Amino acid sequence: xxxxxxxxxxxxxxxxxxxxxxxxxxxxxxxxxxxxxxxxxxxxxxxxxxxxxxxxxxxxxxxxxxxxxxxxxxxxxxxxxxxxxxxxxxxxxxxxxxxxxxxxxxxxxxxxxxxxxxxxxxxxxxxxxxxxxxxxxxxxxxxxxxxxxxxxxxxxxxxxxxxxxxxxxxxxxxxxxxxxxxxxxxxxxxxxxxxxxxxxxxxxxxxxxxxxxxxxxxxxxxxxxx
Amino acid sequence: xxxxxxxxxxxxxxxxxxxxxxxxxxxxxxxxxxxxxxxxxxxxxxxxxxxxxxxxxxxxxxxxxxxxxxxxxxxxxxxxxxxxxxxxxxxxxxxxxxxxxxxxxxxxxxxxxxxxxxxxxxxxxxxxxxxxxxxxxxxxxxxxxxxxxxxxxxxxxxxxxxxxxxxxxxxxxxxxxxxxxxxxxxxxxxxxxxxxxxxxxxxxxxxxxxxxxxxxxxxxxxxxxxxxxxxxxxxxxxxxxxxxxxxxxxxxxxxxxxxxxxxxxxxxxxxxxxxxxxxxxxxxxxxxxxxxxxxxxxxxxxxxxxxxxxxxxxxxxxxxxxxxxxxxxxxxxxxxxxxxxxxxxxxxxxxxxxxxxxxxxxxxxxxxxxxxxxxxxxxxx
Ligand SMILES: Nc1ncnc2c1ncn2[C@@H]1O[C@H](COP(=O)(O)OP(=O)(O)OP(=O)(O)O)[C@@H](O)[C@H]1O
Ligand SMILES: [Mg+2]
Numbered sequence: 001x002x003x004x005x006x007x008x009x010x011x012x013x014x015x016x017x018x019x020x021x022x023x024x025x026x027x028x029x030x031x032x033x034x035x036x037x038x039x040x041x042x043x044x045x046x047x048x049x050x051x052x053x054x055x056x057x058x059x060x061x062x063x064x065x066x067x068x069x070x071x072x073x074x075x076x077x078x079x080x081x082x083x084x085x086x087x088x089x090x091x092x093x094x095x096x097x098x099x100x101x102x103x104x105x106x107x108x109x110x111x112x113x114x115x116x117x118x119x120x121x122x123x124x125x126x127x128x129x130x131x132x133x134x135x136x137x138x139x140x141x142x143x144x145x146x147x148x149x150x151x152x153x154x155x156x157x158x159x160x161x162x163x164x165x166x167x168x169x170x171x172x173x174x175x176x177x178x179x180x181x182x183x184x185x186x187x188x189x190x191x192x193x194x195x196x197x198x199x200x201x202x203x204x205x206x207x208x209x210x211x212x213x214x215x216x217x218x219x220x221x222x223x224x225x226x
Numbered sequence: 227x228x229x230x231x232x233x234x235x236x237x238x239x240x241x242x243x244x245x246x247x248x249x250x251x252x253x254x255x256x257x258x259x260x261x262x263x264x265x266x267x268x269x270x271x272x273x274x275x276x277x278x279x280x281x282x283x284x285x286x287x288x289x290x291x292x293x294x295x296x297x298x299x300x301x302x303x304x305x306x307x308x309x310x311x312x313x314x315x316x317x318x319x320x321x322x323x324x325x326x327x328x329x330x331x332x333x334x335x336x337x338x339x340x341x342x343x344x345x346x347x348x349x350x351x352x353x354x355x356x357x358x359x360x361x362x363x364x365x366x367x368x369x370x371x372x373x374x375x376x377x378x379x380x381x382x383x384x385x386x387x388x389x390x391x392x393x394x395x396x397x398x399x400x401x402x403x404x405x406x407x408x409x410x411x412x413x414x415x416x417x418x419x420x421x422x423x424x425x426x427x428x429x430x431x432x433x434x435x436x437x438x439x440x441x442x443x444x445x446x447x448x449x450x451x452x453x454x455x456x457x458x459x460x461x462x463x464x465x466x467x468x469x470x471x472x473x474x475x476x477x478x479x480x481x482x483x484x485x486x487x488x489x490x491x492x493x494x495x496x497x498x499x500x501x502x503x504x505x506x507x508x509x510x511x512x513x514x515x516x517x518x519x520x521x522x523x524x525x526x527x528x529x530x531x532x533x534x535x536x537x538x539x540x541x542x543x544x545x546x547x548x549x550x551x552x553x554x555x556x557x558x559x560x561x562x563x564x565x566x567x568x569x570x571x572x573x574x575x576x577x578x579x580x581x582x583x584x585x586x587x588x589x590x591x592x593x594x595x596x597x598x599x600x601x602x603x604x605x606x607x
Binding site: 050053055056077078079080081082086088092094095096097100101104105106108109114115117118121122134135153157 | 233234235236237238241244245247248509510512513514515516517518519520521523599600601604
């Protein structure tokens with residue numbers, strides 16, 4: 001059964017009069033699928049993820065979550081907190097907080113006991129292999145370690161959809177394998193939907209479906225939504 | 227690594243603390259600015275309160291329903307009421323008793339630069355509320371007899387029969403009295419006529435303590451006295467002291483003005499600091515919104531940080547105020563005049579001023595943080 005979870009309907013996103021980052025984009029993300037997005041630099045991949053993450057509004061067209069237009073949704077905070085988890089291209093960790101605190105800060109709006117939060121953070125730290133670095137701050141981490149911390153933060157609230165912008169960009173092969181393993185488990189066991197921007201052909205291969213974006217348009221689709 | 231449960235959870239308080247600690251220099255400097263503002267507010271209040279208490283002490287002596295003194299005198303001790311006016315007041319309808327008292331100060335020693343002396347006729351000791359607790363009353367015209375308040379006697383280790391030098395003159399202490407009021411009991415008492423002579427103020431007193439007949443309206447009597455004596459004022463409540471002590475009024479006005487200025491400067495400095503950090507932290511705030519932080523939570527964070535800075539400032543400011551007041555009390559020309567009383571109110575006021583500064587100063591910056599669009603904020607470098 002193909003149950004749409006996120007949809008872009010005739011989405012156009014322009015920055016000023018000259019830059020059109022996305023143009024007439026129609027895309028349905030099916031619940032439980034793993035979708036890879038590729039395209040040249042400046043094609044509009046990050047812009048698409050930003051719209052799905054409710055961080056920006058499309059210039060025209062609509063973004064739907066389970067059929068409901070985000071523009072008409074009252075509480076986007078809840079959507080941002082519980083529905084989507086975002087791994088930013090530039091990771092965006094808070095430099096003055098430890099890895100643990102960077103992860104826990106995402107859980108602060110929820111009614112969770114301190115104990116549960118601490119336990120959840122430990123679980124995530126272990127999942128991304130940062131036990132030895134968990135009390136360090138981002139400036140004291142390597143690029144790959146920062147990226148893993150950002151992934152742990154995105155997963156903190158067990159989102160329905162993980163939106164990841166080049167999460168394997170600065171990882172070594174061993175950690176790429178480890179991360180893909182983690183995503184596969186999430187995708188298979190928790191039915192977490194994954195939308196992942198990647199330039200890496202091997203990484204894209206793991207996804208069930210691959211779309212190419214060029215100059216703001218979806219030009220090619222490989223595979224079918226499972 | 228440490229085992230489970232040994233990691234601390236990230237509480238809102240700890241987050242505020244980490245945010246402030248990550249900008250130590252700015253937090254410190256801003257807190258110092260708040261501290262200076264709080265110090266000014268607290269010190270001014272301590273000094274004003276102390277002077278107000280000494281003025282009030284004079285006015286509250288003498289078992290009276292109200293006091294009559296010269297209207298608009300620069301301070302209460304320079305008020306002049308003539309004996310004729312005292313008689314006029316005593317004959318006003320509704321007046322039970324009107325006791326004229328000459329009040330002045332002399333220098334006893336370094337610790338008592340302003341020792342109070344009260345000139346009262348022996349016949350008026352009782353209506354003024356004086357009780358002899360040892361020895362006897364002085365004679366009406368005895369030029370070298372005085373009485374000491376019982377607390378003053380304890381304080382300077384004197385008792386009945388001892389002598390006390392005031393300037394060049396040596397007096398004999400013939401009795402100890404109680405006025406059941408601290409400033410009266412720590413003073414000295416002289417027969418009125420000899421005191422008027424030695425102070426070169428013949429035929430005048432400083433104030434008149436009036437008691438109203440049972441059943442008469444105090445306000446009516448006050449009105450009659452004021453109408454009959456345009457240059458006299460009647461004072462009943464602490465808030466009315468200004469009528470007969472203009473200097474105190476000026477001081478209080480200056481205190482209010484300086485307090486407002488200190489608050490405003492504190493607010494502007496904290497606001498400036500918060501706006502600066504808002505600009506630097508656009509991206510951080512964008513990230514928090516992207517993680518699902520509500521506007522309200524973000525606004526609370528910014529206000530919490532400003533209040534955090536201000537409370538650090540308040541603690542520092544109280545310390546500075548105590549130091550400054552102490553040095554005024556002991557090291558300046560105010561030595562012996564200034565008797566600050568530290569109370570919970572002093573510290574409460576510092577804390578409230580600081581929280582007020584923090585909240586007001588962060589309203590605009592915090593609302594701006596709340597209004598940020600996460601997408602825009604994330605693009606800021
Ligand atoms: N805030 C903005 N203002 C103006 N132009 C923008 C803005 N954000 C993105 N763009 C433009 O929109 C286009 C799409 O940008 P986007 O970040 O989505 O590209 P991308 O596919 O993620 O590229 P990359 O692989 O380099 O990350 C680019 O031409 C970019 O310059
Ligand atoms: Mg991008």
